[in-house]
Amino acid sequence: MFYHSFATFIKWYKASFDSAVGMINQSRGGGLSNGENALNALDLIINVLKDHEKELDKLVNELKGLVQKLSLLEGLVRKVEDIDRRLSIAEPVTRVVEPVKPVVEAEKPPTPAPYGPPSTLRFKSWEEFREMASGGEVVSYVVREEDEEQVLEVEVLKGRLLLVYSGSVPEVKSLIKSWLSRELEVPKTNVFEGSIRTSGG
The missing domain is CATH 1.10.287 (Helix Hairpins)
Structure with a gap:
């Protein structure tokens, strides 16, 4: 133009x-x-x-x-x-430059076979128990007297594992359910006082 x-x-x-x-x-x-x-x-x-x-x-x-x-x-x-x-x-x-190799994650503990009663793991350390039990399906707890001392026993069903903790009771008993729910990242409705019984034990 x-x-x-x-x-x-x-x-x-x-x-x-x-x-x-x-x-x-x-x-x-x-x-x-x-x-x-x-x-x-x-x-x-x-x-x-x-x-x-x-x-x-x-x-x-x-x-x-x-x-x-x-x-x-x-x-x-x-x-x-x-x-x-x-x-x-x-x-x-x-x-x-060589291609980047994938990062290998740490191996997870073996999962028990999907049949038969769950395996039971007992813990004395709350931190170790909390790490393993976090995200469990259901939680139960019992406060009992043992040698004139109150002991808290917590059971968590997680997959094919029954994780059990025994130790001293937190000072405020009325908050145990809320505390367990928060600590173990389990809905409060799935935490109850009592015991989990399996057909094998």
Whole structure:
């Protein structure tokens, strides 16, 4: 579009200039003074320029737009060249580096066979018991007297394991159910006072 408009303008400008030069040459042979001929030629050029002022403005605006697009294109070309350079640098590195090996997690304790009574594990350390029993399916507890001392016994059924803790009672007995629920991450509705009995024991 711009090229076509610019070419048309140049053709028009050349024709106007040739016409003005022709007027000057005619006046030399036709008896007009040089001053009158120059004024007539200049007047013709000014009138033609006034007629085509809008066309010139349009051409200037198109030229500005073209320059802006070329600037954007130049920026994009630089970015593509930068990415290409980075990729060419990274390619030899990827050939040298070995693939990352997966992290091996610690083995989980073996799960008892899905048949028969659950295996029973007894704990004396609350921290160890809490770690193993956390997330159990159901929890029971009993507070009993043993050698004139109160003992808390907690049983947790977790999969095919019956986990049992025996130890001293927390000071506030009324909060045992809430405390066990929170500590073992078992819903409070699944914690009860009593004992879990299995068919094997």
